[in-house]
Amino acid sequence: MAAIVSTVAYLGLEARSVEVQVQLIPGLPAFNVVGLGDKAVGESRERVRGAIAAMGLALPPKRIAVNLSPADLPKEGSHFDLPIALALLGAMGVVDVESLSEYFVVGELGLDGRIAPSPGVLLAAMHAGGEGKGLVCPAAQGPEAAWAGLAEVLAAPDLLSLINHFKGHGLLGRPEPGEVEEPGHGPDLRQVRGQETAKRALEIAAAGGHNLLMVGPPGAGKSLMASCLPGILPPLDPSEALEVSMVQSVAGTLTGGRLTRTRPFRNPHHSASMAALTGGGLRVKPGEVSLAHLGVLFLDELPEFNRSVLDSLRQPLESGTVSVARANAHVTYPARVQLVAAMNPCRCGHLGDASLACARAPRCAADYQAKVSGPLLDRIDLHVEVQAVSAADLVLPPPSEGSKEVAARVAAARGVQTARFRDEAARTNAEADGPVLEAVATPDEPGRRLLTQAAEAMRLSARGYTRVLRVARTIADLAGAEQVGRIHVAEALSYRRQPPRN
CATH class of the missing domain: 3.40.50.300 (P-loop containing nucleotide triphosphate hydrolases)
Structure with missing residues (x-):
């Protein structure tokens, strides 16, 4: 019997969908994980084996083949433990495979069946929301996943409570989003x-x-x-x-x-x-x-x-x-x-x-x-x-x-x-560039003459010229001025690095 559970692989701040495919094949007992996983993914076999044994279940005496698809996408991290375990339990008939198809699953397993936190849950939750699915994650990271606004987040403390939820014996509550800390203040x-x-x-x-x-x-x-x-x-x-x-x-x-x-x-x-x-x-x-x-x-x-x-x-x-x-x-x-x-x-x-x-x-x-x-x-x-x-x-x-x-x-x-x-696209003056900068930071005539003279005398590069304009625009903003003036350009030039003397 085969079972499929959805999870994610992280590539920078991008989460990509991965299918965990588990199949029980007649033959000598073995447990193989393929699909370009790193060392942590390869070691998940022992964590999954220990977590299932902690619930009093034994693995079937068959070849257990786990494929992480797409096979050419690198997979890193311990968050593949939980989806592998659920897919295996689905193949064993312990969990309904159809109920698992509505979720993305992430989480690391302990040998006693506990579900430990793993990095990237917020990204996984946002990806799951984009795909119209829910998320299964560790209980400690439920408040983090709740920020994505998903229809359903299952934050389970251990593997047994998660199985009981899918069987309807003990439903897991919906986690609340974490607190928003007020801005902190350093030295005055x-x-x-x-x-x-x-x-x-x-x-x-x-x-x-x-x-x-x-x-x-x-x-x-x-x-x-x-x-x-x-x-x-x-x-x-x-x-x-x-x-x-x-x-x-x-x-x-x-x-x-x-x-x-x-x-x-x-x-x-x-x-x-x-x-x-x-x-x-x-x-x-x-x-x-x-x-x-x-x-x-x-x-x-x-x-x-x-x-x-x-x-x-x-x-x-x-x-x-x-x-x-x-x-x-x-x-x-x-x-x-x-x-x-x-x-x-x-x-x-x-x-x-x-x-x-x-x-x-x-x-x-x-x-x-x-x-x-x-x-x-x-x-x-x-x-x-x-x-x-x-x-x-x-x-x-x-x-x-x-x-x-x-x-x-x-x-x-x-x-x-x-x-x-x-x-x-810019948020601040420091990010303004091109026509946007020219439209908002072009100085008046006295300021333009001063900037032209200083650019030649100080041997400003094109980047340096642009950055002087940005600083002058900020100085004008602090002064409440609509247009950049000579005084703003002069102060901006005073903060510019002087050329080395020969």
Whole structure:
């Protein structure tokens, strides 16, 4: 007898339908799984065997053939355990095969029959909804699957309770969607003493979604200001929260089905590999740049990262996606991030202080900063020098303006951009390009003359010219101006990286 159960295989943020076909064939007892599965799929035989034995059932003395169709699609992960077990029980006559045909099934099995969580349930639920079917998943991930709005979600704690449900002996309740966490708040900008220029650049970066680089001596507050950024960014809207949650679901970091409205803030160590930053590995997991999608990727001690690792960010920063190519798969993850980086001016960190700088200054600064490639720096909109904090700054009372006041101005500027780009693919000024950017960011005549002169004097690339326009548009939005003026262009140019002196 043969039985078929539907499940999914994950390819990036795409779920593809897979049929689990089980047939009992007369012959010597054997249990074979075919269909281009990885090690975890091959080991599912023992988990399925143990789970069925834990219910007091014995496998039939026949050849058990399991085929995962289509056979040429790579299958990875332990979520194939439960569909294999149900298809096998259907072939044995324990479960009605017809009742299984209305569901997609995902879940990992324990040897005692428990159904354990597995990554990607939210993607599977959305795929099942698109196919007009329900979903069978682990009980711990029922709230996650419920966010897809399916007609029916069966979240079972173990294999026995799931079988009893299909037999009508003990029906499983419908899970409720997980909680929506309110936006969290990090450090307050009131903790930052001095650094008015840097705080202004931070506000502009938050308002337009621009990339930011802070250069200054140790202890000047660069990391503190970066950690304040999530507190002034607007919360995720419902569609953005779902996008972020899909990435977290594939990565296995979405716990309890809780969706958050706080924008991601990822802070990888400078020893991170290319696979850790952009994605990859044996199962092509999303990297830090994808886990920071629609949020902030903070790279502290920028020159200490491997140069090839940093250069791997050049494409994602431009396109908003990262593509990981492997011999057996080509996976694309979203990577629309706001890059915030911090670095010392040189290895000792005290380039501008004659009493503390090393004897190799200023040559050591050129060598140290050369670790970051020019093309990557060209993709950073705002470059700001952070000065050392003096003792006089430290004894001053906290500033009267904190994250709450700055966040209000940022939210107002983001609201203007939302209305401006409501019919476009862009969300913020940093994403505007081509005719859309020309229509909204063309400066007035004095601003245009200044930009033309500066582009020649500063030797701006076409990308640099475009990014100056984007920053100027954001500065105008913060000022409530309809058109970009000379003063907005001038401030945007002041944050642009200066060309190297010969």
